[in-house]
Amino acid sequence: xxxxxxxxxxxxxxxGSSLARSSLEVALTAATYEQTVGVLFMGDGxxxxxxxxxxxxxxxxxxxxxxxxxxxxxxxxxxxxxAARSRHGLESMPLPDNIRSVDSNAMQQLFCDYDHxxxx
Amino acid sequence: xxxxxxxxxxxxxxxxDCLQLLGxxxxxxxxxxxxxAALADTQAYLDILNSGAELYLLQPDAAAAGILNDxxxxxxxxxxxxxxxLTERFVKQQAWY
Numbered sequence: 001x002x003x004x005x006x007x008x009x010x011x012x013x014x015x016g017s018s019l020a021r022s023s024l025e026v027a028l029t030a031a032t033y034e035q036t037v038g039v040l041f042m043g044d045g046x047x048x049x050x051x052x053x054x055x056x057x058x059x060x061x062x063x064x065x066x067x068x069x070x071x072x073x074x075x076x077x078x079x080x081x082x083a084a085r086s087r088h089g090l091e092s093m094p095l096p097d098n099i100r101s102v103d104s105n106a107m108q109q110l111f112c113d114y115d116h117x118x119x120x
Numbered sequence: 121x122x123x124x125x126x127x128x129x130x131x132x133x134x135x136x137d138c139l140q141l142l143g144x145x146x147x148x149x150x151x152x153x154x155x156x157a158a159l160a161d162t163q164a165y166l167d168i169l170n171s172g173a174e175l176y177l178l179q180p181d182a183a184a185a186g187i188l189n190d191x192x193x194x195x196x197x198x199x200x201x202x203x204x205x206l207t208e209r210f211v212k213q214q215a216w217y
Contacts, residue, residue: 009214011137043137083140104140111122111141117214 005036007114010045014063015055020048023120024066031075039070040102040110042081046088049080049095071098079110121145123210124173126154127217130164138216144172147210149203150195151178154216158182158191165192178203 008027014020024039031037041048053064070076082101085091095101102110111117124146128134135157142148148168150158157164158177168175175195182188182197191197198206207213 011133011216042140043133081140107141108143111212111214115212117122117212119214119216 003034003036004115005038005113006030006116006118007110008037008039009117009119010039010041010048011043011120013044014048014053015058015060019120020045020063021061021066023118024063026118026120027075028070028073031070031073034074036077037075038077038079038110038114039075040079040081040107041084041099042107043084044088046080046084046090049085049093049099050090051093068096079107081107121210121212123147123149123206123213125149125151125213125215126157127152127215129153130157130162134216135164139167139171141214142168142171142173146171147174147176147206149176149178149198149206151181151203155182155185155187158195159187160190160192165195169194176202176206 008023010023012019027037027039048063053062055062076098078099079102080099082103124138124142126138155177157168159165176198177191177195179197179199
């Protein structure tokens, strides 16, 4: 199978709909098939990166833990929309090591660099 | 070089996120509630205009919204055939909704 790079764009909040889980599952599936995958958290999608998530009382899987498992699937290229982080007051919150903060120009460059875009 | 499609109104997160990524060489197609960004004399229209992207408007949706006579001059109304042609010209697409 030819390798194509895929950028998964996560723009919605984590527990409000099934979009979040779907987007992350697509990213994991593509990575499992050894495709080059990047994940960009932008807009409300940056809320996925809050570290103290506890979804045990709402019958949903813990999204933060799912993201923490990404390196096990060699999914290590993650980006976060820096402006959206500050809009949500998350600037001082530590980011996992494998996540790079990007501005608008850098995000435009990502859209150019990846072969495929998949927006959620 | 990305074809962006926007289907949410100018007050939405989708509009804001879309604007952040729009650039020269890209195209933007407004459809569904996204058509309201085509209204002339609005900040929403000026902002997409200033992005430098080519601007298109899905005519049936704009007609439904009642805005066909009030759109900015630099936006091109398209039918579904022309929409399909855009998807052929741009390999990469991003839907903002």
